[in-house]
Amino acid sequence: xxxxxxxxxxxxxxxxxxxxxxxxxxxxxxxxxxxxxxxxxxxxxxxxxxxxxxxxxxxxxxxxxxxxxxxxxxxxxxxxxxxxxxxxxxxxxxxxxxxxxxxxxxxxxxxxxxxxxxxxxxxxxxxxxxxxxxxxxxxxxxxxxxxxxxxxxxxxxxxxxxxxxxxxxxxxxxxxxxxxxxxxxxxxxxxxxxxxxxxxxxxxxxxxxxxxxxxxxxxxxxxxxxxxxxxxxxxxxxxxxxxxxxxxxxxxxxxxxxxxxxx
Amino acid sequence: xxxxxxxxxxxxxxxxxxxxxxxxxxxxxxxxxxxxxxxxxxxxxxxxxxxxxxxxxxxxxxxxxxxxxxxxxxxxxxxxxxxxxxxxxxxxxxxxxxxxxxxxxxxxxxxxxxxxxxxxxxxxxxxxxxxxxxxxxxxxxxxxxxxxxxxxxxxxxxxxxxxxxxxxxxxxxxxxxxxxxxxxxxxxxxxxxxxxxxxxxxxxxxxxxxxxxxxxxxxxxxxxxxxxxxxxxxxxxxxxxxxxxxxxxxxxxxxxxxxxxxxxxxxxxxxxxxxxxxxxxxxxxxxxxxxxxxxxxxxxxxxxxxxxxxxxxxxxxxxxxxxxxxxxxxxxxxxxxxxxxxxxxxxxxxxxxxxxxxxxxxxxxxxxxxxxxxxxxxxxxxxxxxxxxxxxxxxxxxxxxxxxxxxxxxxxxxxxxxxxxxxxxxxxxxxxxxxxxxxxxxxxxxxxxxxxxxxxxxxxxxxxxxxxxxxxxxxxxxxxxxxxxxxxxxxxxxxxxxxxxxxxxxxxxx
Numbered sequence: 001x002x003x004x005x006x007x008x009x010x011x012x013x014x015x016x017x018x019x020x021x022x023x024x025x026x027x028x029x030x031x032x033x034x035x036x037x038x039x040x041x042x043x044x045x046x047x048x049x050x051x052x053x054x055x056x057x058x059x060x061x062x063x064x065x066x067x068x069x070x071x072x073x074x075x076x077x078x079x080x081x082x083x084x085x086x087x088x089x090x091x092x093x094x095x096x097x098x099x100x101x102x103x104x105x106x107x108x109x110x111x112x113x114x115x116x117x118x119x120x121x122x123x124x125x126x127x128x129x130x131x132x133x134x135x136x137x138x139x140x141x142x143x144x145x146x147x148x149x150x151x152x153x154x155x156x157x158x159x160x161x162x163x164x165x166x167x168x169x170x171x172x173x174x175x176x177x178x179x180x181x182x183x184x185x186x187x188x189x190x191x192x193x194x195x196x197x198x199x200x201x202x203x204x205x206x207x208x209x210x211x212x213x214x215x216x217x218x219x220x221x222x223x224x225x226x227x228x229x230x231x232x233x234x235x236x237x238x239x240x241x242x243x244x245x246x247x248x249x250x251x252x253x254x255x256x257x258x259x260x261x262x263x
Numbered sequence: 264x265x266x267x268x269x270x271x272x273x274x275x276x277x278x279x280x281x282x283x284x285x286x287x288x289x290x291x292x293x294x295x296x297x298x299x300x301x302x303x304x305x306x307x308x309x310x311x312x313x314x315x316x317x318x319x320x321x322x323x324x325x326x327x328x329x330x331x332x333x334x335x336x337x338x339x340x341x342x343x344x345x346x347x348x349x350x351x352x353x354x355x356x357x358x359x360x361x362x363x364x365x366x367x368x369x370x371x372x373x374x375x376x377x378x379x380x381x382x383x384x385x386x387x388x389x390x391x392x393x394x395x396x397x398x399x400x401x402x403x404x405x406x407x408x409x410x411x412x413x414x415x416x417x418x419x420x421x422x423x424x425x426x427x428x429x430x431x432x433x434x435x436x437x438x439x440x441x442x443x444x445x446x447x448x449x450x451x452x453x454x455x456x457x458x459x460x461x462x463x464x465x466x467x468x469x470x471x472x473x474x475x476x477x478x479x480x481x482x483x484x485x486x487x488x489x490x491x492x493x494x495x496x497x498x499x500x501x502x503x504x505x506x507x508x509x510x511x512x513x514x515x516x517x518x519x520x521x522x523x524x525x526x527x528x529x530x531x532x533x534x535x536x537x538x539x540x541x542x543x544x545x546x547x548x549x550x551x552x553x554x555x556x557x558x559x560x561x562x563x564x565x566x567x568x569x570x571x572x573x574x575x576x577x578x579x580x581x582x583x584x585x586x587x588x589x590x591x592x593x594x595x596x597x598x599x600x601x602x603x604x605x606x607x608x609x610x611x612x613x614x615x616x617x618x619x620x621x622x623x624x625x626x627x628x629x630x631x632x633x634x635x636x637x638x639x640x641x642x643x644x645x646x647x648x649x650x651x652x653x654x655x656x657x658x659x660x661x662x663x664x665x666x667x668x669x670x671x672x673x674x675x676x677x678x679x680x681x682x683x684x685x686x687x688x689x690x691x692x693x694x695x696x697x698x699x700x701x702x703x704x705x706x707x708x709x710x711x712x713x714x715x716x717x718x719x720x721x722x723x724x725x726x727x728x729x730x731x732x733x734x735x736x737x738x739x740x741x742x743x744x745x746x747x748x749x750x751x752x753x754x755x756x757x758x759x760x761x762x763x764x765x766x767x768x769x770x771x772x773x
Binding site for chain 1: 402591592593594595596597598599602603605606607609610612625626653655656658659660661662663702705706707708709710711712714715716728730731732733734735736741742744745747748749752753756757758759761763764765766767768769770772773
């Protein structure tokens with residue numbers, strides 16, 4: 001699909017008297033990180049393709065405060081949260097979609113207490129719902145029989161108990177899902193969580209992302225599927241560490257779904 | 264023959280002259296060895312020591328003389344004397360246990376208040392599943408099976424302990440024997456359980472010291488923690504052996520129709536020990552049965568009083584600790600209410616309470632700043648190390664070990680408790696951060712693998728989070744890169760140094 005997509009902001013729709021059905025919360029990584037932007041674009045394409053009435057906050061969006069909270073800076077977290085909440089409540093937002101598990105966890109679990117009550121969905125369950133409703137189908141079978149392994153992000157997996165939706169999406173793609181040795185509740189962190197991505201790791205014998213990438217490479221899958229922009233960075237770096245970036249791709253589920261629909 | 268002698272000889276033979284073809288000839292010798300090992304474990308030293316020492320004469324002569332003085336029958340005297348000693352032992356054991364458990368309760372309540380009583384139905388169900396049903400143990404099948412043996416043995420053999428206690432107080436023998444066939448089946452079942460516990464504990468020792476499973480040999484396990492584990496396993500082995508010995512002697516006495524030893528019980532396991540004792544006189548058997556009985560029950564009372572000093576306290580706290588589990592999604596970290604009010608005031612929110620006292624301190628620097636549930640977690644921890652064995656930081660060689668976080672929390676709570684016990688009121692110059700270094704805290708990925716892996720829902724991440732809060736908000740001692748990240752969020756609304764105006768730049772490239 002070559003035509004240009006217009007991604008509206010909530011303010012823009014608001015001026016026209018429209019309230020979006022879904023707020024697409026892009027998140028900092030999705031907005032600024034070059035690799036993660038591709039995930040954002042893939043998700044936006046899926047939304048546009050299905051003609052969903054969505055919008056982003058654009059320049060009005062600000063960090064959810066998650067990295068501050070995990071680091072122990074509760075003040076900064078709550079300031080960010082309350083600012084975001086006052087903006088979203090001002091627009092009457094009720095439903096939020098996000099491609100970042102960290103934003104998802106914070107918006108869903110930690111905002112209600114501060115006055116932000118929304119129906120928050122991560123894109124894995126959002127896409128799964130669209131598939132179940134029959135709105136999203138995959139005709140081309142680009143991934144048919146391809147060996148794909150799936151990395152459970154901590155904040156979608158253990159933190160929020162979402163294990164099946166992403167796997168069902170991969171099944172719908174007709175891919176051959178090879179599980180990592182440590183998966184589901186036993187999933188192994190990519191090394192980014194707890195604000196680790198923003199700092200050097202403590203002294204150790206190995207980098208966490210190298211350990212995880214090694215495990216992913218052991219599966220002999222040609223695609224490592226992830227659902228988190230930070231896992232994306234860590235796993236891509238890990239694959240590069242083993243000089244396997246030519247053979248093994250790290251792709252977000254949104255990208256897989258968009259590719260499968262030629263978006 | 265000393266049980267090791269045969270083994271040594273065989274070892275020599277094998278090294279020197281015995282050819283493989285000759286080995287079958289050694290088999291009878293090996294069987295002899297096995298017999299002598301079993302003999303040693305099950306008839307064992309204390310009986311022999313007893314008989315070879317003057318104690319034997321004392322135990323016989325003193326009551327005889329006393330009963331003569333009081334003017335009652337010797338056997339009746341022995342019975343009453345045992346009852347009195349037993350009641351005293353039981354009372355002393357109960358008193359000290361109560362006292363030490365009260366201290367632990369007090370230490371737990373040193374933590375700040377937190378309500379964990381909502382949704383009682385859900386809480387009962389979690390306790391039933393996770394503590395009683397051991398559902399989180401099954402993630403590792405081998406230890407799960409072995410632990411199940413010991414656990415079910417512990418729960419069910421306690422029914423027999425109840426009988427033993429009542430027998431001890433009332434001076435009866437096998438009080439529940441009136442249950443007839445039910446009793447026989449129960450005793451038979453307990454014997455099988457006792458063997459399963461024995462096997463479980465022996466294999467646990469093997470896993471720990473022969474297989475050297477890594478999680479049992481992390482730095483924090485040096486010294487007392489490993490000794491603690493060894494004491495627990497050996498005590499359980501010895502206690503189970505005592506039950507079987509007691510039953511072996513008992514059934515011979517029953518068969519001989521000795522007075523007081525009414526026929527009751529079935530002995531599928533201990534009957535195998537009968538051949539070792541058959542040559543004994545009834546008098547010797549009575550002494551032997553009594554020693555085994557006393558050894559077993561006194562052992563249990565001592566073990567009970569060991570619990571408050573040991574990681575083994577989990578057998579009690581596992582139940583309340585799972586009841587008070589976190590019910591919210593694992594990823595949710597509670598917002599600090601006092602800060603919410605401050606932030607609201609800063610933002611001019613009319614719902615803020617301007618009269619609310621500003622928070623005294625942020626995060627936790629000592630166990631008194633933690634929630635009582637964190638301290639209960641620490642006292643519940645049995646140091647199995649599942650948390651540490653799944654921790655990404657620990658597995659990649661970092662200093663952080665979630666188990667150590669819990670062990671340190673307990674040690675610090677004990678330290679404060681001991682000061683209170685000795686009447687010292689002024690605070691010491693230590694805190695929880697004297698035990699846990701920033702390097703450990705900053706290595707955490709907040710991935711929740713530790714909390715997920717814990718078979719009894721201990722949450723080390725919660726403690727780590729509160730200590731980080733203290734370091735950041737009270738001491739401003741975050742790693743430099745994190746301080747830069749905070750500044751970026753404040754200035755640009757993103758953790759990196761990108762202008763906020765570029766946030767939607769990607770929309771122009773799609």
